[in-house]
Amino acid sequence: MIKIHMELKKLEITARKDIKSAKNLKDLDDIFKKYLGKKGELTLILRSLKNLPIKERKTQGKIANQIKKDLELIIQEQKHKLQASSFKIQDTGFDITVPGKKQDLGHLHPLTLVRRKVEEIFQSMGFSVVEGPEVESEWYNFDALNIPKEHPARDLWDTFYLKQKKLLLRTHTSPVQIRYMEKNQPPLRIIVPGRVFRHEATDAGHEVNFYHIEGLMIDKKGKVSVANFKAIIGEFFKRFFEKEIKIRLRPSYFPFTEPSFEIDINCVNCLGKGCSVCAQTGWVETLGAGMVHPNVLKAVGLNPKFWQGFAFGVGMDRLAIMKYKIQDIRLFYGGDLRFLQQF
């Protein structure tokens, strides 16, 4: 009885030593066979136990089985170790500098990206996104916006006219202000992104079609002021460029707002120090705005005695140009994939 016990102990010690010293999988396999195979040493001992009295058999069996389990476990561990090290050896020729396999991902247009960002910021401030037609009537594009016929102010907008029925291509998305106010009661807050058209020669800064975002907020008299506009627009620029941006308001003139102003922002390129982008002034003109002219409110049947608000218009192309430091607006409409696939 003691003999068996001793034998088991001894066997376990030598087996463990053998396993640990196995150099490769083949050795390990031989060791497995030697101890745990059909005719393995441990197997034979286990088999011989059946000749012992029942009580003895139980205690010794328990010990022998435990040893068997332990050995199996460390053989498994040793096997993993050997496998891992064999991988290492095989992989000496592995070259991480080989270029990755290119995946064909698509690209959204930079103006789509800018539009999404602008929409997201204004939506978070309670503005709804509204769209309107690109072909407009003179009424919506001009008259309702307090730009009468034969008025020199109309020259501010170089306009494409259609051969049909006194229609034109909208020169701004402001007509949608009118369309929206005709159908919705204030208080209201909207932004209107969309394509607009100008009849002018193209160059790095001008295109025949480009994108505008118009904003409009109307509320009860005394509830929405120039000070409120400054806060909203300041917050917009801060979030759009993801940094503190200084803004300044300068006097301007638009027939549909009174007072009117131009909004300059600190040049994003030089942060106001002065560079070629901002003609050394440190400021870039980005936005036209003002308090909605009473005549515009009247044109949609709102009484200026009870309602007031602000409106603004910003060129999306210009925002994109500043954000991505693009030199030429024409790149947006040229369909050059070398440009578009950078976004």
Added chain:
Amino acid sequence: MIFSYNWLQSYFKKKLPKPEKLAEILTMRSFEIEEVKKTGKDWRLDIDILPNRAPDCFSHIGIAREISAITGLNYQDSSLILGENISRPNGKTKDFVSIEIKDKIACSRYTARVITDVKVGESPKYIKERLKVCGLQLINNVVDAANYVMLETGQPMHAFDLDKISGKKIIVRKAKKGEKIITLDNNKYDLAQDILIIADEKSPLAIAGIKGGKNAEIDNKTKTIVLEAANFEAKTIRKARQKLKLQTDASLRFEHCLDINLTEQAINRAACLIQEIAGGKITQGLVDFYVKKVLPKTIKLDVAYVEQLLGVKISKKEVIKILKSLGLNPAKSGIKLKILNIEIPTFRLDLSIQEDLIEEIGRIYGYERIKPVFPLAVLIPPKRNIDCFWQKKVKNILKETGFTEVYNYSFVNEKDISVYQSNKHKTAVIELENPLSAEQRYLRPCLISNLLKNIQKNQKLFNEIKIFELGKVFRSGIKTGVEEKRMLTGILTGDDMFYQTKGIIDSLLNKLGISNVLYNNCKELIHCSQKCAEIKINGKGIGILGEISAEILAQLDIEKKVCVFAIDFEKLQKHCSEEIMYQPISLYPSAVRDLAVLVPREIKVVDVLNKINIAGKKLVRDVALFDIYEGEEIQEGKKNFAFHIIYQAENRTLTSKEIDIIQDKIIKTLEKDPEWEVRK
């Protein structure tokens, strides 16, 4: 418009801020200064006068008034001279010249003065210098003086040689048919009948408000001159200027309207200046046609509204101070009330409602002094724009499929139209009245043509191109004149892209929650007749897909094969759904069996699929086509389809015996047709 810094300085006793500093102040309070440029001892200021301020600020006096209001420095309007006081009467003006106004709407005021015994010669140095800085040509002392006064006061003036005026009579009338004029710069103009002219009894002397003529030109021998300061209707001048394509310093000012009361001040100033620099005697009195005298108006200003609109508290005292600095005076009587009556001088044509006054207060006070404050508004969540939502979703899906989004011009040319349009469609194309170039003469009726140009441009640089655009197209409509709708169009290059394109459409529609998609044969002009399909949802056509024909590709120098899809986005959107219904995953394993069937060439996959599905019933979960083969090793006129059939039950594990039975059933069904042969 160009202004002279030294000239502006001449109205002030105290020193003005340095030119750059002055430019900055004006930019922030009045008008943007485009450029400050040193010229000799002077500086040119290029000031971008806002169009509504042209009547009072297309003049050095006007800018001096602005500077005074902003800086608080006093200015002296040296043009305010009473002509009578200095003149040495030499007879009455009306005895020298008479005027007749035939069109009292186009010419609401005409003021004339006569100076005798002038000596035409060179202008003095200061006048020459100032005119030169402002970019005007020097002519002679008389003409220079008239121009000088225009730049000073904003009132365009003209000088005629009285001795050259036939009948000593000035007539203001519309041109007669066939009348012509040779202008001072020796250009000949045919005068249309609605152009206003200044004439004598015989012929035109000047194009009213635009340019003088040769007939009564001032020359070295001129002794007696007639000065004109008039007020012409803006609309009339604007039309004439456009018609003649002739813009001048005078027309620019008239087009923007002028203070009708300015003629008198300007003509007196000019007469004195001419007398000063060219000698001569001013005759007594004005000849003045002025029917309806315009008086200053009054605007009521609610002081509380100033704060409501600007969002900053400005005391009543400061409000009054600002207005006064601009020459806008509150009536004394009501000064203690909440509503002020502000008297508006006639030169401020831009001011008509109290918001106009609040703008004046705001800008002089300084917009930078208004602190930003977030509005206290009712919390109304923004409305969801479902249109924009689907646009965004569609763009995202295509991007995930590897497409690059492009934005093309909304315009196309004649050739584009003829390539893509049948004659029937051509009439529906929208043409521009004033295209910028022949390249952009029409509004795009589809997105394909410009996308193909993108392919042409990029084909050398990229092996495979996948691009799309989501944008508006235009056609003439019966009801609205123009029918405008959004199209989704994509293009892929490569051989045999039809099925890949179809797969993309399938995934796109699937992601948009659309099932019940069907593809029908269709013959669109731009496609190869065979490889083209109409896409239908619930039986309604929403678009097409197909290969572009070889002829069109050749015309456009496109070397690759191109497959296109064009979907009417407005129609597509109606079928989109955000709902996703979860299908329970079967707990029991599935089994795959392959099946290859040899069929006649004209048989379509859908025919085989239908038979398999009908025979296999519910236990066939999916059938996937993995190969189509025709060619060698196969009987002519036949082709081979190979499918994976996936069997699965919802409530049990299928035994292989069960599967064998169904598979046999399917094979038998397929082989009912003697032309079909399942390959074992």
